[in-house]
Amino acid sequence: MTTAAGDGGGGCPTTNPVNPTSSVTVIPGPIIVGAGPSGLAVAASLRLLSVPCIILESSDGIANLWRHRSYDCLSLHLPKQFCQLPHHPFPSHFPTYPSKSDFLDYLHGYAARFAIRPLFRCAATEARFDATDSLWRVAVVRRRPEGEEESAEFVSPWLVVATGENAEPVVPEMKGMEAFKGEMMHSSEFRNGADYAGKRVLVVGCGNSGMEMCLDLCKHAAAPFLSVRSGAHVLPREMLGISTFGLAMKLLKWLPVRLVDKILLLSARIAIGDTGKYGLMRPKIGPLELKNATGKTPVLDVGAFPLIKNGSINVVPEVESLTRNGAKFADGEMAFDSVIFATGYRSNVPLWLKASSLSLSLSLSPSDCDFFSEDGKPKIPFPDGWKGENGLYCVGFTGRGLLGASADAEKVALHIAGRWKQLAEPLISH
Incomplete structure (x- = not known):
């Protein structure tokens, strides 16, 4: 299984169209955008349900917000039992309020336990639902370590938005x-x-x-x-x-x-x-x-x-x-x-998640998204904002921290698993 990551900017603040000659990869499971805690939680939950997935992460590692955009003295404000991700509690020797370093160690251990291997330096520049084929098409720009960039496209019936509410500084x-x-x-x-x-x-x-x-x-x-x-x-x-x-x-x-x-x-x-x-x-x-x-x-x-x-x-x-x-x-x-x-921060979802081709025929502008508002948050309020239409899901947008993200991650994984059992075999054969 190839997996990917969550909160903290998995999408890219550009909207350049993918090169028409770029490669197209059909994914037999969901595409997750973002390798922070939310994306990791979805990937782990899918792993336990034997559903393959891929995580696209624009940075060079998991939990970019925690690694590169947080102050040294940061610690969790809530006790660890309210901040652990699904299926894997914090180690018993961790303090009640884990430090930044503790939390990053926990996330790396979490990714290792569930064999989560995101595609790093892989920024989603545009994601759009193709109503003709009933598939999500995610255009990406992938940066090689030597600095070169290449365009590609990933295709799947399911898209999980896990870039979170804190993707871009305000x-x-x-x-x-x-x-x-x-x-x-x-x-x-x-x-x-x-x-x-x-x-x-x-x-x-x-x-x-x-x-x-x-x-x-x-x-x-x-x-x-x-x-x-x-x-x-x-x-x-x-x-x-x-x-x-x-x-x-x-x-x-x-x-x-x-x-x-x-x-x-x-x-x-x-x-x-x-x-x-x-x-x-x-x-x-x-x-x-x-x-x-x-x-x-x-x-x-x-x-x-x-x-x-x-x-x-x-x-x-x-x-x-x-x-x-x-x-x-x-x-x-x-x-x-x-x-x-x-x-604070804001979501970057409106910069890369676009309206479906079907919705565009209903006079929405190309920058509009059917499910997310202009500020990059789900239009449907908690607790029902985790699921959109046409195989679109989101995790990490509840305003309720890691506890809310973990609950939504499990809901998303279970819902996708039910659909995957019906649709995966034709995709794999294709």
């Missing part, structure tokens, strides 16, 4: 960016605070990444300033001796979301105090309700908030504009040596 357009003379970067480029000792660093974005980078900058004797545009729910990572997430999951079995939110916020107030006193105003609706409504994840604090309370991390308002030497806020200007945008 850097907001901000007035004055061209004037700022200091260093600017997205959080995907930040590794650690070692080079920032003694420097004033503005971190734009108050999510888990922004808070944790500020914590790391403090540890390296930098002076971080956290810019908060809107409110944020900051919760301790653990409450009452168990993980906050685990506590919430237990309570949700018996209580409605709004009541669970009230319990969490009361417990957080007792544990860490009033975050509003330090510039971190809480949104009007609770953390779980907000997550369900908007996808915005609450901050699970791993040590940054005490440093905000003692003034080591300074909370500042939304940036009005950057200036030559720093930034302008509603209440004045401040000087900064560097600006880091902890402003």
Whole structure:
């Protein structure tokens, strides 16, 4: 079996058509685009069902987001039992909250256990359903180690989109960016605070990444300033001796979301105090309700908030504009040596997944996709967004992390296996 990979950019942000003279390979099982955790989970689940598949991954290895676009101090925010992939738990000796290195070791062990061998440096540039033949045609550009590129096409009745919600960094357009003379970067480029000792660093974005980078900058004797545009729910990572997430999951079995939110916020107030006193105003609706409504994840604090309370991390308002030497806020200007945008990621699916040939006859533009919205997320809400029409599936787009991706991966594999038993033999014979 030849397999492939998941979250973190399996597709390519180009839409060049495949060379008409390129090779065409018929795959007797599904094509998976993306070799992150989601893609690996689908491939492993298919493996156990004896369904062959292929994974296309644009980078040079599995879990590109974790390997090349995450800071060194990153660890899982949830206990390991909520983050393990199907059919293979974390080793018992791993810590409750595995580090970046631990998680990568786990993923490589996972791929080895299920003999998952993605096609690396193989970027999907266009995927389209051919209604005439009832097949998905995926055009790719494959980069050889020596730098040469070649075009190819893979064909299958099934396509699994596993590039995830975090494929492309998002850097907001901000007035004055061209004037700022200091260093600017997205959080995907930040590794650690070692080079920032003694420097004033503005971190734009108050999510888990922004808070944790500020914590790391403090540890390296930098002076971080956290810019908060809107409110944020900051919760301790653990409450009452168990993980906050685990506590919430237990309570949700018996209580409605709004009541669970009230319990969490009361417990957080007792544990860490009033975050509003330090510039971190809480949104009007609770953390779980907000997550369900908007996808915005609450901050699970791993040590940054005490440093905000003692003034080591300074909370500042939304940036009005950057200036030559720093930034302008509603209440004045401040000087900064560097600006880091902890402003998240977006899906790249609309750049390469196109409307089917049938749908194009219904006046959709070539860039439209039947199943995904313009922001690259399934139009069908959770929990039914894993399956589209014409053999299209997606994993890793639930907004519910690895737990949601694992559940969808098993659903996808089981559904494909049922169809594969009916259709595989004619394809193999062909």
